[in-house]
Amino acid sequence: MAETLLDIRGLKTWFATDDGLVRAVDGVDLHIDRGETLGVVGESGCGKTVTARSVLKLIDMPPGRFEDGQILWQGRDLIPLGQDEMDKIRAREIAIIFQEPMTSLNPVYTVGHQIAEVLQQHEKLGARQAMQAAVEMLRLVNIPNPQKRVHDYPHQFSGGMRQRVMIAMAMSCKPRLLIADEPTTALDVTIQAQILELMQEMKDKLGMSMMLITHAMGVVAETCQRVVVMYAGKVVEEAPVEALFGNPRHPYTQGLIRSIPRVDRAAEHKERLEAIPGSVPSLLDPPPGCRFASRCKYAMDICVRGMPPFKEVGPGHRVACVL
Amino acid sequence: MSRQYIIRRLLVAIPSLLGISVVLFCVLALAPGDPFSEIAANPAIPPEVAASLRAKFGLDDPVWLRYLHWLSAMAHGDWGFSFASRINVDTLILQRLPTTLIVIGAAQILAIVVALPVGVLAGTRPYSIFDQVANTLAFIGFSLPTFFTGLLLIMLFSIKLDWLPMVYNAELSSTGWPWLWEQIRQSIMPVMVLGLFQGASLVRYVRSAVLDVVRLDYVTTARSKGIGERRVITRHVVRTALIPVVTLVALQMPIVFSGAIVTEQIFRVPGIGSLLIAAMLANDTPVIMAVTFVFACLVVMFNLIADVLYGWLDPRISYR
Numbered sequence: 001m002a003e004t005l006l007d008i009r010g011l012k013t014w015f016a017t018d019d020g021l022v023r024a025v026d027g028v029d030l031h032i033d034r035g036e037t038l039g040v041v042g043e044s045g046c047g048k049t050v051t052a053r054s055v056l057k058l059i060d061m062p063p064g065r066f067e068d069g070q071i072l073w074q075g076r077d078l079i080p081l082g083q084d085e086m087d088k089i090r091a092r093e094i095a096i097i098f099q100e101p102m103t104s105l106n107p108v109y110t111v112g113h114q115i116a117e118v119l120q121q122h123e124k125l126g127a128r129q130a131m132q133a134a135v136e137m138l139r140l141v142n143i144p145n146p147q148k149r150v151h152d153y154p155h156q157f158s159g160g161m162r163q164r165v166m167i168a169m170a171m172s173c174k175p176r177l178l179i180a181d182e183p184t185t186a187l188d189v190t191i192q193a194q195i196l197e198l199m200q201e202m203k204d205k206l207g208m209s210m211m212l213i214t215h216a217m218g219v220v221a222e223t224c225q226r227v228v229v230m231y232a233g234k235v236v237e238e239a240p241v242e243a244l245f246g247n248p249r250h251p252y253t254q255g256l257i258r259s260i261p262r263v264d265r266a267a268e269h270k271e272r273l274e275a276i277p278g279s280v281p282s283l284l285d286p287p288p289g290c291r292f293a294s295r296c297k298y299a300m301d302i303c304v305r306g307m308p309p310f311k312e313v314g315p316g317h318r319v320a321c322v323l
Numbered sequence: 324m325s326r327q328y329i330i331r332r333l334l335v336a337i338p339s340l341l342g343i344s345v346v347l348f349c350v351l352a353l354a355p356g357d358p359f360s361e362i363a364a365n366p367a368i369p370p371e372v373a374a375s376l377r378a379k380f381g382l383d384d385p386v387w388l389r390y391l392h393w394l395s396a397m398a399h400g401d402w403g404f405s406f407a408s409r410i411n412v413d414t415l416i417l418q419r420l421p422t423t424l425i426v427i428g429a430a431q432i433l434a435i436v437v438a439l440p441v442g443v444l445a446g447t448r449p450y451s452i453f454d455q456v457a458n459t460l461a462f463i464g465f466s467l468p469t470f471f472t473g474l475l476l477i478m479l480f481s482i483k484l485d486w487l488p489m490v491y492n493a494e495l496s497s498t499g500w501p502w503l504w505e506q507i508r509q510s511i512m513p514v515m516v517l518g519l520f521q522g523a524s525l526v527r528y529v530r531s532a533v534l535d536v537v538r539l540d541y542v543t544t545a546r547s548k549g550i551g552e553r554r555v556i557t558r559h560v561v562r563t564a565l566i567p568v569v570t571l572v573a574l575q576m577p578i579v580f581s582g583a584i585v586t587e588q589i590f591r592v593p594g595i596g597s598l599l600i601a602a603m604l605a606n607d608t609p610v611i612m613a614v615t616f617v618f619a620c621l622v623v624m625f626n627l628i629a630d631v632l633y634g635w636l637d638p639r640i641s642y643r
Contacts, residue, residue, distance in 0.1 A: 058546055083552055090549030103540040107639055108563050117558075153638045197506045225493070 004072075005177055005209050006055065007031040007093075011069035013047075013054045016062060023283050024050040026233035027069070032177065037210040039224035039241070041217065041256065045280050047214045049099075052181045055211075056096055057086050092122045095170035099182040101162035105154035111138070111165045112150030115172055122173045137168040141198060154323040160191035164198065171202055178203070179211045184219065196223055206238065217260045221245060226316070229253045232280050232291040234307075239317040249319040251296045252276070290321070298323060328480055329631065334572060336623045343619040348393065352386045367435040393612070404608030407602065412613045420617075422491075423594030426513050427583050433518030433573070434525055442529025443561055449534060457526060464523025469582060473516045473589035480512065487512055513590040517583060521575075528571055530562040566636045573629035577622040 013025040116130035138146035141164040184192035237250040255276040278295040289304035402413040445454040481489040545559040584596030602610035
């Protein structure tokens, strides 16, 4: 049994809005072991990003609040921690990169300055040393001519290059966990592959763990060891990656996998891509039963009555479905 | 940002100033009355003398000829002669300008010193009690015109309580500390009225600029770096939020000057604004022309300053 780094138990992150309470994350359990890459998948609005930001407590409060649950980081609950305690964990132990490289960097500071800022804060480096270290970080993420580029502003970089800068910034304090929130969604397909490869390389070099949030099943298949499937603020299935793709148990997971475009088949037969009908239910007043029931072709009476409990269907493979 | 750019902008300013001066001159020429209308009405002065005086100053020449006369005199540094005060216009303006600059400068500093922290605090805690109080006060502040608040303050502090002088005295007899004390006492009300009025609208600009920036992605990135909330706000939020605010302040300076005309009138501050009003009442055309032209120069200058500051604060903008 590998050592558990992050253990989220029954996390509920809710938001107070004018229309009522939005239960964006409603009882999520997941854990990440040392050295592994966990994929978190699900469609837009399923609570992936809120879960990720909850770990670093980057949720605006109010309107957000932690209703219940624990976020155990190496056995220590992060939820009750104050701002100062959290700041010692941010970037130094857990780093995060975001979906939009175009807007995630401050336009008025040079990239070098923004990387150096982290190093000055956590490694207590002087301004000159930090800048030198920033050059090294840029070199590490394969930015050509880092000595010169370190003095450039974000708008002088392309999207892919900015995401490299974000990775360099996140890696600069050698964190133990990297949370990547859809890191390649906003990039060109060819750049996506490069960025994923770079992250994989960094992960191996620094021996860290990774939480990869995405809605691209192909990315999950390539990079992750384990996968958590989220739907409407809850985890519906959790499995090792081979089990998930080989034997998906939840109807939602099956739908997700079937909706992966197959270029070869589409070219030959002009097959229509299979989509999951309907859309994610409102998280304002979720029904008591299984949240996927309204879109599920196997739905039965008992599905609407109560949330199906998790059951173990294989080694490390759990699913919240009565089937 | 290069020196070349600034020089080019200054060169471009010349034609626009020329254009402004043509318009000003024509409008003044169209206005009824001139400095000698009083002389003409005075029965003690023989009509021949009045006519020869008019001829001497070229008042009956066509407008374009008078304009060219004015222009060549200006080019030689001759701003004209004030018929009402019987001294040169440039001496007159230089006498009045420092008082205006001190009052306006102090008022602007007051406005910025008050508005910046209040706006940032309100913007980072939207809809909190502090934000609501600040917003309400700001709303009251810029809804009340300066001539009203000015009179109110005079009523209260000069007439009822007799704490502060009612009239601004530019030639104080005392020196040293007593002089400074008197200077402060007589400046408080005009500076407060002008500064708080400016500050009130500035608070709202700062607040909305901060609100815009605070929800941007890179602020979340900054928070994820664990650099402390204080640094996140000062380095990442305020720094970017100030870009539009700084340019706005610079662009508003001409409006501040025209607002000062009213304030100077209320508190009898002998500045350039009250000079303009007096010159208008006395039909003192050269002074009106000179003062309005000074205002025009200020508008052009602050526009340039705004552009330069914008390029300096925002690296995404480069001027070539």
